[in-house]
Amino acid sequence: MIELPDLRLDDASALLAHDGKNSELQRDESPTEYLQRVIDSLCELSLKDPLTGLGNRRHFHAALERQIETVARSGESVLLLMLDIDHFKSINDTHGHLAGDQVLRAIAHCLAGCVRPVDTVARYGGEEFAIILPNCRPLFGLALAERIRRTVAGLSVPVSPLLNLQATISIGGAYAPEWVRSTTELWIERADNQLYRAKSNGRNQACIDQPQELSVSAEEKGLLFSHLAVDNANPFESGPGNVTNRVNA
Amino acid sequence: MNDVLTPPTQNPDAAQVPLKPLGKVLAVTSGKGGVGKTFVSANLAAALAKRGHKVLVLDADLGLANLDVVLNLYPKITLHDVFTGKARLDEAILPAPGGFSVLLAGSGMVEYSRLTSEVRNEFLRVMNSLVPNYDVVILDTGAGISDVVLFAVSLASEVLMVATPEPTSLTDAYATIKVLVGQQQRQIIRVIINQATRPGSGAAITNQLQQVLDRFVVTGLNQPIRLVHLGDIPVDPEVRQAIMRRQLMMQATPGCPAGMALTQLARNLEDSVIPRAA
Ligand SMILES: Nc1ncnc2c1ncn2[C@@H]1O[C@H](COP(=O)(O)OP(=O)(O)O)[C@@H](O)[C@H]1O
Ligand SMILES: [Mg+2]
Numbered sequence: 001m002i003e004l005p006d007l008r009l010d011d012a013s014a015l016l017a018h019d020g021k022n023s024e025l026q027r028d029e030s031p032t033e034y035l036q037r038v039i040d041s042l043c044e045l046s047l048k049d050p051l052t053g054l055g056n057r058r059h060f061h062a063a064l065e066r067q068i069e070t071v072a073r074s075g076e077s078v079l080l081l082m083l084d085i086d087h088f089k090s091i092n093d094t095h096g097h098l099a100g101d102q103v104l105r106a107i108a109h110c111l112a113g114c115v116r117p118v119d120t121v122a123r124y125g126g127e128e129f130a131i132i133l134p135n136c137r138p139l140f141g142l143a144l145a146e147r148i149r150r151t152v153a154g155l156s157v158p159v160s161p162l163l164n165l166q167a168t169i170s171i172g173g174a175y176a177p178e179w180v181r182s183t184t185e186l187w188i189e190r191a192d193n194q195l196y197r198a199k200s201n202g203r204n205q206a207c208i209d210q211p212q213e214l215s216v217s218a219e220e221k222g223l224l225f226s227h228l229a230v231d232n233a234n235p236f237e238s239g240p241g242n243v244t245n246r247v248n249a
Numbered sequence: 250m251n252d253v254l255t256p257p258t259q260n261p262d263a264a265q266v267p268l269k270p271l272g273k274v275l276a277v278t279s280g281k282g283g284v285g286k287t288f289v290s291a292n293l294a295a296a297l298a299k300r301g302h303k304v305l306v307l308d309a310d311l312g313l314a315n316l317d318v319v320l321n322l323y324p325k326i327t328l329h330d331v332f333t334g335k336a337r338l339d340e341a342i343l344p345a346p347g348g349f350s351v352l353l354a355g356s357g358m359v360e361y362s363r364l365t366s367e368v369r370n371e372f373l374r375v376m377n378s379l380v381p382n383y384d385v386v387i388l389d390t391g392a393g394i395s396d397v398v399l400f401a402v403s404l405a406s407e408v409l410m411v412a413t414p415e416p417t418s419l420t421d422a423y424a425t426i427k428v429l430v431g432q433q434q435r436q437i438i439r440v441i442i443n444q445a446t447r448p449g450s451g452a453a454i455t456n457q458l459q460q461v462l463d464r465f466v467v468t469g470l471n472q473p474i475r476l477v478h479l480g481d482i483p484v485d486p487e488v489r490q491a492i493m494r495r496q497l498m499m500q501a502t503p504g505c506p507a508g509m510a511l512t513q514l515a516r517n518l519e520d521s522v523i524p525r526a527a
Contacts, residue, residue, distance in 0.1 A: 215424065216420050216423055216424050216427075217465075219465070220423070220461055220465050221416075221420060223457070223460065223461045223464065224416075224419055224420065224423055224457065224458070224461050225416050225419070226457060227414070227450065227453055227454055227457050228414075228416065
């Protein structure tokens with residue numbers, strides 16, 4: 001049996017209190033319940049970027065790992081976007097780090113508002129963000145990245161009563177190879193290559209590594225599926241005396 | 250592209266292995282995943298072995314191998330060790346239930362899910378050593394048209410396209426055929442309709458695919474692409490039951506509808522591409 005007074009919980013409590021969480025033992029709480037709550041809160045904290053409140057790199061990697069498993073099993077299209085603030089260093093140099101932090105926070109908030117609840121937005125590093133978009137059709141990838149880019153470009157961040165800052169981002173994206181269990185490294189590398197392309201093409205733009213196209217037009221599909229219409233018309237028809245095939249209507 | 254097995258000049262190791270043109274390499278592919286490629290590869294191998302052929306199945310689904318599960322074999326030494334130089338090729342080849350040989354990919358192959366020049370060369374080296382020793386080599390490829398899949402298919406003298414009657418499977422099979430025609434100048438692709446729901450429906454589906462190809466796919470001055478219907482395999486509960494029991498269907502219940510269909514497929518192959526066993 002663990003006695004709470006024997007444990008050194010001061011650091012943990014302080015961390016949680018700093019994050020605005022209640023870190024005190026509640027009156028109606030058993031020691032076990034309390035410890036579980038502290039552990040859960042610490043786990044949550046360990047996945048969060050303190051400045052922006054977004055998921056951190058650890059959170060991002062875990063989410064990406066899970067998506068690779070999904071893609072391998074289901075062939076679903078999942079898009080990974082890597083986003084980098086353009087000329088962020090000069091914002092810091094000109095207006096100071098506090099202004100830089102405010103820009104980071106504003107863009108983080110804006111990105112989180114651009115996506116669906118199933119998507120994962122994380123702060124990947126200094127001025128770099130990452131977004132994982134499950135179930136995102138290849139057709140829509142570029143339009144989506146463009147929309148995010150435009151929304152950020154339209155932001156005006158008040159950093160002092162007299163000064164609003166504007167910033168742009170460059171975006172690189174890549175789809176996970178479908179039906180294959182790839183690795184997070186290879187996937188990130190492909191998205192990063194696109195980000196590099198967007199940067200070297202002049203920044204404030206989005207480049208997507210499109211998956212190899214399996215393009216079949218509606219016309220082709222129409223002709224391809226004509227046997228299904230026949231199947232539906234005679235759902236119980238079976239070949240006479242044929243025992244090697246079964247009807248499964 | 251039928252002579253891609255000719256060793257590439259940049260790989261001196263492979264260039265020293267002479268190739269007898271006897272070995273037949275069949276690539277089993279599908280476009281969509283989960284349609285029965287691995288099931289067909291393993292059981293067709295068993296059906297051919299029963300008819301006297303010396304067969305090897307290579308797990309070419311480097312990204313998502315599951316041949317080991319179907320055969321219930323979990324060896325220590327796999328293709329991964331051969332690729333990384335930790336083991337010799339002959340150490341990784343093992344006998345499978347059903348009387349054929351098998352070369353499993355192993356879980357370490359994840360890093361080979363992309364076609365680097367290393368993967369390419371290793372793959373070629375392995376194939377060049379294997380082919381002279383077998384009557385038939387079957388490549389169980391991955392789904393989709395990733396570069397690894399296309400490369401594996403390019404090594405094969407025959408393509409067996411597995412599809413189910415479902416629209417998603419047909420669309421992916423059709424799209425894959427288009428790529429194979431465009432990129433590899435394939436002229437004949439053999440179609441297997443798995444999980445066929447009605448007798449004779451498979452041939453009609455292949456015929457339908459052919460009509461769409463004829464209408465929409467331009468092959469330039471070459472011969473047009475020709476689909477050959479190799480056969481149907483019905484939906485059969487024995488297939489799933491064999492997997493649940495960790496047995497090979499062709500060994501456990503060869504007389505079930507799917508088993509009989511696979512025996513017929515093996516016969517059809519003998520009539521068309523594989524010389525009958527002596
Ligand atoms: N003819 C069939 N009848 C019933 N079930 C089948 C048949 N063919 C395949 N299946 C089922 O489909 C599953 C997927 O097959 P698998 O060979 O692993 O697909 P792939 O290699 O194309 O991904 C098998 O586990 C099996 O249960
Ligand atoms: Mg498989």
